[in-house]
Amino acid sequence: MIDKTVFENKIAAYYTLGCKLNFAETSTIGKVLAEQGVRKARAGEKADICVVNTCSVTELADKKCRQAIRRISKQHPGAFIVVTGCYAQLKPEEVSHIEGVDLVLGAEQKLDILMYLDDLKKKEEGGAVIASQTKDIRTFSPSCSADDRTRHFLKVQDGCDYFCSYCTIPFARGRSRNGTIASMVEQAQEVARKGGKEIVLTGVNIGDFGKSTGETFIDLIRALDEVEGIVRYRISSIEPNLITDEAIDFVASSKRFAPHFHIPLQSGSDEVLKLMRRRYDTALFRHKIEKIKEIMPHTFIGVDVIVGTRGETDELFEEARSFIDSLDISQLHVFSYSERPGTQALKIAHSVDPKIKHARSQQLLDISDRKLHAFYDAHTGSQAEVLFEHTRKGGMMHGFTENYIKVEIPYDSSLVNETRRVTLTGWNEDRTALNCELVTNS
Structure with missing residues (x-):
């Protein structure tokens, strides 16, 4: 039984690092606490509770999380600090020993936060850790951002079954799972009732939607397209092998889905894609881009790329750069490879010097700037x-x-x-x- 008196007149501050999915989940945590009477801190106000939702996609992300936690501890002296998210799931003991941390919640526990906020008393030595092993992460917890943004982020899927060689996300979030289409439609209707106009569909691997309910992604977007009051939907990052031609055709003819795709490529070299254990090749990726542009020439296409992965020689990078430059896309999101403990990529012999990674990143960023400016120029006057x-x-x-x-x-x-x-x-x-x-x- 939750003792509601613990939360009387309490103020909470929320901090989110990382992806749109994290923002949706933080918003849901805030709603849970608000229902107990906890008010969100205003600018400059000292909070009684601080919730930090972390990212761990790179080593730099881990570092930023540690810095943020220490900064928040100083900004809110005496506050009960809860840390959750991917960094907390992957390295809970490390997080628990950061100064100021009182409670570390894993992926399975984060949205049940009320169960673990007992007396809100600061811990003397190290925060308490409550986290399940990755294999035991089973729950799909619905989340939808509901703050003062124009856009809402609707979590439709969580976890990943892909285990790419460079990535720790399957260990941080568990296996692929999702809610039902009916529940997603209900949440979209609630957004519309509250005056929300735009929804971004988020998840770890949203094209994999249906693993736990026997439904499909195309059925999901068809159902959401019928929700009155929503002006537009955007599909966040979706794997190229999972965005079917049927889904592309549907977006082109739909009432509410925007001509906007974000598709991770990661490398334009087939050899590097194999080292990464990606589930497509450059031929399939090119087909998807050409299919989209053929029926929706005005579509914005954002593409994720990682540079400097183990095994990426000068020749393979040049192959990737040339392929990327040849694509009719709108913008690149360029990431430098970061070695993550426990990943299969560490077994690949050839590593790339940080200075070379930086130079390669700059080459791709230059391509991105050129393509984005060309896309904007093409629409000027329209x-x-x-x-x-x-x-x-x-x-x-x-x-x-x-x-x-x-x-x-x-x-x-x-x-x-x-x-x-x-x-x-x-x-x-x-x-x-x-x-x-x-x-x-x-």
Whole structure:
């Protein structure tokens, strides 16, 4: 039985590192505490409870988590600090000994946080650890961000069965699992009732949706497309071998799914893809890009790439760079390979010098800049539907078109969370967005 008096007049601060899935889960944790009367801390306010949802995708991510925890401990002296997320699942004992940490919750426990917040008393020596082994992570906990963002992030899937050679995520999040389509539709309807206009489908491997319910990803997006009140959906990162031609055709003809894909490539070399234990080759990846562009030429396509993995020789990187440059894509998200304990990649002999990794990253970032600018230039002068966001910066506000072009316009509170038709008029001063003008009678 939860003692609600423990939470009376308490204030909580929430910190999220890493992916959109983490943001959705943190939002759900916040909602759970809010239902017990815990208020979210305002800017500059000292919190009684701090929840830190961590990432562990790279060694740098681990370092940033440690730094964040120490900083939060100083900012909120005396606060009860809970650390959860992938870093907490992978290295719970290490996390428990970071100064200020009182409780470490694993992947299976994070959304049951109330069960473990007993008296909120600071621990004298090291935080308590409550975490299941990876093989015992079974639960799918529904999550949907519900803060003040225009976009909502709906968790449709969790875990991964792929075990790529460089990745620790299957060890941090467990096997692939998901909720039912009916439950996803219900959550989308709730977002619409609260005035939400855009939903991003998130997960670890969302194309694998249906593993635990016997359903399919295409059935999921068909059902969500019928939810009234939602203006648009975006599909977050989806594996190239799991985005079927049927799904691409559906997005092209759907009422609400945006012409926007984020597809991890990781390497443009077939040999490196084999070393990574990826489940596709460059021929399949090219087919997916060409299929999308054939039926939706205006689609924004973001692509993840890792440089400097073990086994990536100069020749193989050049092969990858050339392949990537040849693709009709909009932007690259470039990551430098980070060695992770326990991964199979450590058995590959050839390692890449950090300076070479940096140089290779810069080459791909240059390609990304060129492709993104070309994509924006191609749409200058055209009209588009923009969903405007609440953020105000220097007297300007921003929004995104269906195909993920960022636009800028003088701030107008009446436009917040509204979809309006605009004409894209050209680059803003620092070339981070396109200026736009409202189309009258839109």
